[in-house]
Amino acid sequence: PSGEPPEPLRRVSGNNYDPDNENSDRINATILSLVRNEELHDILQSMRDLERTWNHKFNYPWTFFNDVPFTEEFKEKTTAATKAKTSYHLVPKEHWEIPSWINMDLYHESVALLRAQKVQYMEKTSYHQMCRWNSGLFSQHPALATTQYYWRVEPNVHFFCDVDYDVFGWMQDHNKTYGFNINIYDSAESVATLWPETMKFMKDHPEYLNEGNALKWLEDGSHRPDNKKTANGYSTCHFWSNFEVGDLSFWRSEAYRDYFDHLDRSGGFFYERWGDAPVHSVALGLFEDKSKIHWFRDIGYQHIPFFNCPTSPKCTGCQGGRFTDGAAWLQREDCRPVWFKHVGMD
Numbered sequence: 603p604s605g606e607p608p609e610p611l612r613r614v615s616g617n618n619y620d621p622d623n624e625n626s627d628r629i630n631a632t633i634l635s636l637v638r639n640e641e642l643h644d645i646l647q648s649m650r651d652l653e654r655t656w657n658h659k660f661n662y663p664w665t666f667f668n669d670v671p672f673t674e675e676f677k678e679k680t681t682a683a684t685k686a687k688t689s690y691h692l693v694p695k696e697h698w699e700i701p702s703w704i705n706m707d708l709y710h711e712s713v714a715l716l717r718a719q720k721v722q723y724m725e726k727t728s729y730h731q732m733c734r735w736n737s738g739l740f741s742q743h744p745a746l747a748t749t750q751y752y753w754r755v756e757p758n759v760h761f762f763c764d765v766d767y768d769v770f771g772w773m774q775d776h777n778k779t780y781g782f783n784i785n786i787y788d789s790a791e792s793v794a795t796l797w798p799e800t801m802k803f804m805k806d807h808p809e810y811l812n813e814g815n816a817l818k819w820l821e822d823g824s825h826r827p828d829n830k831k832t833a834n835g836y837s838t839c840h841f842w843s844n845f846e847v848g849d850l851s852f853w854r855s856e857a858y859r860d861y862f863d864h865l866d867r868s869g870g871f872f873y874e875r876w877g878d879a880p881v882h883s884v885a886l887g888l889f890e891d892k893s894k895i896h897w898f899r900d901i902g903y904q905h906i907p908f909f910n911c912p913t914s915p916k917c918t919g920c921q922g923g924r925f926t927d928g929a930a931w932l933q934r935e936d937c938r939p940v941w942f943k944h945v946g947m948d
């Protein structure tokens with residue numbers, strides 16, 4: 603596919619990206635990570651890679667979130683891993699706790715039911731809380747109130763390629779809302795009622811459908827490996843959200859706030875196991891112009907078990923091709939071609 607090639611070193615002029623330079627070319631943006639104290643070693647791995655390949659040139663601040671206070675060791679070691687500024691924030695209880703309208707008996711029954719259908723992480727309450735927070739609440743955190751762009755980074759991910767331009771600046775200059783790296787299918791059982799619930803919402807709010815939407819992409823289950831079975835009309839193809847570079851304005855827009863509240867009230871973050879990736883992807887596909895969604899083909903990336911490996915001398919250690927693990931099931935999960943088909947990239 604022929605993505606727009608980023609313009610290298612577009613904004614760099616001398617030392618103006620120094621961490622303390624108040625007049626640097628950095629735009630209003632942060633790298634952010636929701637992470638547990640126990641994952642210190644793993645987030646240091648991610649930091650090392652992103653600092654080495656990109657951020658040591660641009661020094662965007664790192665913003666860390668946790669549902670419990672960070673340990674001193676966590677703060678010291680992560681601060682030592684970058685020249686850029688770091689800050690540490692607690693997730694407010696009302697953003698994390700199971701909301702009052704969730705029926706706990708129904709929750710426990712649903713867990714038993716969907717576990718039997720092999721829905722991954724169904725039994726892990728904190729996983730549901732994390733997905734809900736990443737879906738609709740991270741953008742509401744007071745620590746991000748004046749921030750516009752973010753790059754989400756998880757523990758134990760790998761970055762393989764030197765990236766020589768200001769990724770955030772590029773997003774702004776090209777009027778992009780969202781950047782992704784990997785596109786895969788989800789288990790239909792984890793989001794069984796997400797699409798019906800979404801259709802209910804759209805019936806009440808047809809005005810939120812963007813003219814340049816990607817509705818056809820969301821509904822295109824023709825490439826799904828398991829006999830074209832969609833999740834009640836949603837193909838489940840989604841931008842894999844452990845990597846996201848995005849504009850927070852989208853998650854704060856009226857359309858998205860209304861949509862998230864609707865989904866949240868319906869209980870699907872707990873009675874099913876709606877992931878933040880399908881929720882974000884459905885919203886982007888409906889409320890945003892698809893031309894504002896960008897595939898970062900040039901950012902070599904791995905979150906187990908998937909890779910994005912560009913063929914480029916700028917990359918080292920990547921596995922040399924897309925989804926190169928060799929296992930057929932990994933290849934079948936890749937739904938990037940469906941996205942390219944619907945946005946007219948071949």
Ligand code: GDP
Nearest residue numbers: 636637638641667668669728729732756757844
């Ligand atoms: P997976 O990638 O879907 O297997 O899920 P992860 O375990 O990687 O979780 C996704 C992200 O949320 C990672 O950045 C985790 O560090 C973070 N996360 C998940 N659960 C919790 C939690 O209970 N507390 C905190 N602070 N972070 C969490």
Ligand code: MN
Nearest residue numbers: 756757844905
């Ligand atoms: Mn992860």
